[in-house]
Amino acid sequence: MRVLVVNAGSSSLKLSLLGERDRLLAHEDLRRSDELDVGAALEGFLDASPPADAIGHRVVHGGAEFVEPLVIDSRSDAQLSRLADLAPLHNPPALEAVHELRRRRPGLVQVACFDTSFHATLPAKAATYALPRSWRAELGIRRFGFHGFSHAWASRRAADLLGRPLASTRLVTAHIGAGASLAAVAGGRSVDTTMGFTPVAGLVMATRPGDVDPGALLWAMRHGVGVEEAEGDLEHRSGLLGLSGRTGDLRQVIAGADAGDPECAGAYDVYVYRLQREIGAMVVALGGIDALVFTGGAGEGSSRLRADVCAGLGVLGVDVPRQDEPGADEQRAGEPGAGQEVEPALADATAPPSGGTGDRVVSSPGVSPAVVVVRSREDVEIARAVRRALASPGASPRPSVG
Numbered sequence: 272m273r274v275l276v277v278n279a280g281s282s283s284l285k286l287s288l289l290g291e292r293d294r295l296l297a298h299e300d301l302r303r304s305d306e307l308d309v310g311a312a313l314e315g316f317l318d319a320s321p322p323a324d325a326i327g328h329r330v331v332h333g334g335a336e337f338v339e340p341l342v343i344d345s346r347s348d349a350q351l352s353r354l355a356d357l358a359p360l361h362n363p364p365a366l367e368a369v370h371e372l373r374r375r376r377p378g379l380v381q382v383a384c385f386d387t388s389f390h391a392t393l394p395a396k397a398a399t400y401a402l403p404r405s406w407r408a409e410l411g412i413r414r415f416g417f418h419g420f421s422h423a424w425a426s427r428r429a430a431d432l433l434g435r436p437l438a439s440t441r442l443v444t445a446h447i448g449a450g451a452s453l454a455a456v457a458g459g460r461s462v463d464t465t466m467g468f469t470p471v472a473g474l475v476m477a478t479r480p481g482d483v484d485p486g487a488l489l490w491a492m493r494h495g496v497g498v499e500e501a502e503g504d505l506e507h508r509s510g511l512l513g514l515s516g517r518t519g520d521l522r523q524v525i526a527g528a529d530a531g532d533p534e535c536a537g538a539y540d541v542y543v544y545r546l547q548r549e550i551g552a553m554v555v556a557l558g559g560i561d562a563l564v565f566t567g568g569a570g571e572g573s574s575r576l577r578a579d580v581c582a583g584l585g586v587l588g589v590d591v592p593r594q595d596e597p598g599a600d601e602q603r604a605g606e607p608g609a610g611q612e613v614e615p616a617l618a619d620a621t622a623p624p625s626g627g628t629g630d631r632v633v634s635s636p637g638v639s640p641a642v643v644v645v646r647s648r649e650d651v652e653i654a655r656a657v658r659r660a661l662a663s664p665g666a667s668p669r670p671s672v673g
Contacts, residue, residue, distance in 0.1 A: 310371035332358035333385030340660035389419030416464035447570035463556035477519035514538035
């Protein structure tokens with residue numbers, strides 16, 4: 272089955288067509304702008320590619336309602352629309368792509384695949400906030416977690432590289448891009464993660480602050496910061512950008528720090544320390560660690576970042592990894608800016624790495640826990656979720672119309 276994977280975000284439209292053995296048959300990464308006609312872009316990609324048998328959409332937030340892939344029809348479409356305000360920057364673009372494809376390819380079955388699904392296994396002690404019952408029960412506020420497809424792939428691929436069954440591993444997976452999160456993965460199941468009810472929480476990111484004392488937000492709002500301004504500041508003007516005062520691009524922050532810019536140096540120190548602190552928390556959730564797995568644009572691309580983070584984790588037995596090919600590595604970490612996710616090469620997703628690049632163990636031989644680098648393949652996880660959904664009883668392919 273050939274699956275078109277549509278990853279529609281607030282700033283990009285990523286399209287991948289995967290065939291047998293998850294081979295990437297076609298790929299396009301478009302930047303969203305006022306000039307981008309999403310429907311025309313989708314139709315152009317389909318016209319230029321081998322025919323697809325089904326479509327899988329990455330939907331960032333499934334709430335508490337959706338923990339499995341969902342074949343989209345008129346009823347489920349209405350359900351998905353009600354979730355839009357949980358992830359206002361991400362869910363609406365996904366629904367726009369669904370509607371455009373329905374108009375242009377009504378015969379193709381469409382499946383919604385939820386980024387939050389991987390974290391549905393969080394135990395109550397990790398998912399529950401210490402809030403009033405009405406907040407938790409009536410408003411549904413809890414920890415959901417995100418980057419689920421990336422964490423799922425990174426854990427599966429790391430186990431392969433370590434030559435161990437996934438079921439017997441304890442892994443901390445670090446998805447570090449423009450958005451960033453950690454997951455504690457025990458035997459292939461997420462047992463804790465750093466993002467929360469929304470993707471704003473957890474680590475310092477390119478333009479998001481990560482964890483902030485909610486009392487500080489209330490104080491700021493009492494002193495004149497409105498709700499919309501606060502939302503804009505938290506989503507777009509915090510993180511590395513807010514700390515450095517000049518950029519959210521990790522590569523530029525590192526360059527500024529190396530050139531003696533005190534604000535960039537301070538921003539990088541905060542960024543690295545938060546990673547170190549939260550990795551420690553994930554190890555506690557696991558009761559130990561077999562490997563630390565880096566993925567995402569900066570996680571894959573910056574050997575400098577990996578070395579600096581691991582240098583503070585000696586108490587956990589983590590080895591400082593080699594800075595393999597730092598020139599090309601650091602260049603890739605900054606493209607396309609802020610450590611955003613960089614797409615994989617056109618290759619079999621299960622192909623072994625070659626030379627010193629690609630998926631690999633970068634810690635010293637025989638050292639445990641290992642340090643592993645894995646190229647993010649969210650598209651593979653989404654395509655596999657589509658195939659599982661359509662192979663289940665009563666879920667035969669049908670057009671996405673009611």
